Amino acid sequence: MSNVVDKNRLVIENLTHIEPKMNLEIACSPGILLGEMTDLGFECVGIEVDEKYKSQIQKYSKTAELLFGFFPEVTKDLQVTKFSNIIALDVFEHIEDSNTFLSECNRLMVTGGHLIIQSPIILEDGQMDDKMFNGLEHIWIYGIQDLHEIFQIHGFKVIEIT
Numbered sequence: 047m048s049n050v051v052d053k054n055r056l057v058i059e060n061l062t063h064i065e066p067k068m069n070l071e072i073a074c075s076p077g078i079l080l081g082e083m084t085d086l087g088f089e090c091v092g093i094e095v096d097e098k099y100k101s102q103i104q105k106y107s108k109t110a111e112l113l114f115g116f117f118p119e120v121t122k123d124l125q126v127t128k129f130s131n132i133i134a135l136d137v138f139e140h141i142e143d144s145n146t147f148l149s150e151c152n153r154l155m156v157t158g159g160h161l162i163i164q165s166p167i168i169l170e171d172g173q174m175d176d177k178m179f180n181g182l183e184h185i186w187i188y189g190i191q192d193l194h195e196i197f198q199i200h201g202f203k204v205i206e207i208t
Contacts, residue, residue, distance in 0.1 A: 053135055053164060054079045058086070060206075062160045064130050070154065072117045072134040077103030079133070080110040088131070093117050118150030127156045138165040139187060148200035161202060 067088050074080050074092030083090050090110040092103060097114045113120045132151050141147045151161050166187050194204050
């Protein structure tokens with residue numbers, strides 16, 4: 047649970063508070079972050095693959111709209127430039143098609159919005175902690191330069207990598 051709390055604190059510190067104050071969290075279970083962002087005055091939409099997590103998510107975030115399915119397919123009918131923040135924690139390394147993922151994030155985000163991603167990375171010195179790669183579930187582990195390039199291709203400006 048402390049891992050979730052620490053991740054959420056870092057997200058909260060990096061949210062932008064520009065209008066429309068709408069946040070999208072991709073892979074939102076257990077729902078704690080959705081609840082915290084709602085408490086800060088954001089309207090929130092959460093995406094989770096399996097509806098079996100619905101009651102758990104709603105326990106922490108009673109007002110968030112929930113969508114069930116895979117991103118980006120589940121958001122294809124949402125309006126353009128809807129969100130000021132899009133958050134994806136421990137998701138990006140599982141995405142087969144990062145180009146489609148980032149294109150949809152860009153389509154959904156307002157100008158000046160923040161895309162906050164947490165993912166294992168290969169550091170500038172080429173080193174990676176062995177604990178970061180799980181060959182059974184991680185499809186990609188990106189290097190810092192790779193991240194800069196792929197985000198820029200999709201119209202994002204990298205503000206910080208920590």
